Amino acid sequence: MxxxxxxxxxxxxxxxxxxxxxxxxxxxxxxxxxxxxxxxxxxxxxxxxxxxxxxxxxxxxxxxxxxxxxxxxxxxxxxxxxxxxxxxxxxxxxxxxxxxxxxxxxxxxxxxxxxxEGAPMVIGNVFSGNMAEFLTKKKATKRLLATPGKRFRDEWMKADGDLLTRSLTEKGYAYATVQHHILADTTFMLVDVQWMTDKGPMCVFGKTTLTPVARTPERITRKQLAYREGQPYSPLKLSKTQQQIYDLGTFRVASVKAQLTQPPTDTVHVAIKLTEAPGITTRFGVGYGKEDRFRAFVELQKLNFPGGVRRTTFYASHSAIEPYLIKTTITQPAVWGPKSSVSLTPYIRNQKEPGYKLITYGSTLSWIQRLSTHLTGQANLSINQVLLDTSTVARISQNLTKQYARTGIETGLVYDNALPRFDPTRGWIVTGNTQYITVFSGDRTRFFKHQLEVKNYQQVTPSLVVATRIKAGTIDLLNQSVAAPVDDRFFAGGSRSVRGWARQQLGPVDADGIPSGGHTLTEGSMEARQKLMGPLSVVGFVDWGNVWEPSGHLSLTDLHWAAGGGLRFATPIGPIGIDAAKPVYDSAKSWQIHFNIGHPF
Missing domain, CATH: 3.10.20.310 (membrane protein fhac)
Structure with missing residues (x-):
């Protein structure tokens, strides 16, 4: 042809x-x-x-x-x-x-x-070049992204280069540079990678200069440094220093930079540029929710008062379930090292819950210790007086008078690596605490109160997040013939609890049908959060839980279940939304509607 x-x-x-x-x-x-x-x-x-x-x-x-x-x-x-x-x-x-x-x-x-699309280029061999000291370590190679058998990606090569550079600078090589050479075979679609480095001199920290500021003493700021002159150079210690300076709470800007020179030298000086935050700041806000109705708050903070790096914060708020809360907190940062702080908070508080009404006034002394990037410990000592409305469920606590004194010692831990902060898509939040409480009202009542809450966030797809929550608590009475005060008891139901019930409506009630709370609690939730378009998303959830009167009593057959759904609208400070839920096995119960600022958990 x-x-x-x-x-x-x-x-x-x-x-x-x-x-x-x-x-x-x-x-x-x-x-x-x-x-x-x-x-x-x-x-x-x-x-x-x-x-x-x-x-x-x-x-x-x-x-x-x-x-x-x-x-x-x-x-x-x-x-x-x-x-x-x-x-x-x-x-x-x-x-x-x-x-x-x-x-x-x-x-x-x-x-x-x-x-x-065609077939992708695949990584064949990765040669260590003059970086054999690092790349032959099993722990280090596990952190690399571009490894044999994987698809070649420019993004991974850049990330591995940054990782190798950091590994050298953390060993004191402040001027280290890392490069890669590639050899591509388009016939067999294979790429070989070779890493090469120029370490430069081994370096130590030199002198540190700080920008003079008006209110914060330089000697206090220098105590926040995570390094000393003559120690091996480490970028991680510079980042740690910056965080510890911010933790003082008096600076708006804290820039910590190594002064690298050309040609390179073995001594690295550090310059810290500081800008103090405004001496007085105010915040206020208003909102509305189904449970707290109209709510409002105002906060006034004065830095460097009363002296040093202390700060004083005045806070007042109002809502239907808390007609007023007025408190003043004086905080002393960096008490026993850069990662600790102590605060004293006198306050007065009026509560009107479905199960009780009371007025509390007193003080709380708190010590907060940051143990690691994500782990924080706390200890509190509280002393207060309680004025109780005895026409409520308090009648079941025969050992209580209308007015009583209360002291408490509390210790707790919080682990939090969930991100982003206001709308988490990944990570964990684990909170646990134990209180030893003594109530002076007629006969002395003593008891321990333990609580544990675990939250997890998993991003299943780019638009779908599954969030889960489990909470448990128990009150151990040292004298079984008495009951814990009503404000220390556990209640369930509401927008941040089991959403098929109104606030505090799940659990024991007294003879008049008023929620009386109990000494044991368990509850949990599983919620799927699916983005629809833009800032709008839809959620579906299942909640479960209950409250029992006896201490340490837990029966899985007594759990109550609720299911529902809702809408969320994302904002810069977290989502706002509406949820509707109904008990699963109780047809007599009606739907509950909840308005939320922020996710329920």
Missing amino acids: KRHPHIARTLLFLMLLGWMQGMQGQENLEIRKIHFKGNKTFSDKELKQQLNLKGATWVEKKLLKRQSELFAENAYQQGIDNLTRFYQTEGFLKTTFQEPDIHIKRDKITLTIPLT
Whole structure:
């Protein structure tokens, strides 16, 4: 069969010309949606981020105020170039993009972009070069991302380079640099990597200079330094120093920088630039919730008062369940080292809960010790007087008078590595504490109160987070013939408890149907948080729990269950939302509606 290559070239040219004219015919039409076809490794959402074109549906325009762009051939070609470079940085050197499928309806375009990813480059061997001392250690190599058998990614190479550089600087090589050389075989799609370094001199800390400030004594700031002159250089100690200076609470800016010079020297001086925070700050806010109704607060803080790095904070708040709380806290940072602080808080508080009404006034002395980045310990000593409304459930506590004194000693630990702070998607929060409480009311009542709460956050997909919570507590009475005061008892039900019941409505009640609380508590929740679009998300949850009168009594068959769902709207200070829940096995109970600022847990 005779071939005519000139005819094939002519046909190919005409097809390309027709496609380009078709593309020109779509100029300045509004883009509605963009899809990809053939993408196996990356989602449509990830690929759209590389394009210069953005579409928007009618719903996205109205609810999220998104603006769709007009189709332009130049912008489309630039977007394809961006996608090609993106695939190359992810190890795909042979990715190709075919002619797009353009669907027009009512002068709006739905664009489908077909592509062939091809096989990725895979890492073959990783050679240590002159870094054998580090890369031969098993613990160190586990931290590397780009290892044999994995897909080659530019991002991983940069991250491993930063890791190797940090490993050297932490050993005192302040001027260390790390580079990598790659050898690519596109036939077998393999990449060999070789790491090389220039360590430079071994360094020690030199002198430290601090910016003079008006209110905070320099001698106190210097006590927050995590290093001493002549010690081996360490960037980690510089970061630790910065955190410890911030912990004083008197600085708005604390910049800690090593003064590296050229040519390199074996002594690294440090410059710390400080800017003090305003001497007086105020905060206030108002809000509304189903349980606390209208609420408001005001806070006034004065730094460096009364002297040194102490600070004094005045706080007052109001809500339906807490008509007033007024307290003043005087805090002394860096008491027994940079990581500890002591505070004294006198206060007066009025509570109107479904189960009791009382007024409490007294003082709490607290010691807080930061044990590690995520672990904090605390000890409290409290002394207060309680004025009790005896027309409530307090009648069941025959050992209590209308007015009694109370002392408490509390110790506790908090582990918190959950991030982000106001809307966690990963990590744990574990809180445990024990109190020894003595009540002076007629006969002396003594008891221990133990509580443990565990929260976990798991990001299942980029848009789905599963949060779980388990809480348990018990009161151990040293004299079984008496009962714990009503304000120390456990209650369940409400927006941050088992949401199928109103506040404090789950558990024992007295003869008049008023919640009386109990000496044992367990409750938990599992909640799926799914993002919909923009700041809007939907949640579905199951809660369970109960309260028992006897100490240490726990029966799984007595657990009460509730299920429901809700909406969340993300804000810079955390989500706001509404939840609706109903008991699962109790058809007589009605739905409960809860308004929340922040997640329930």
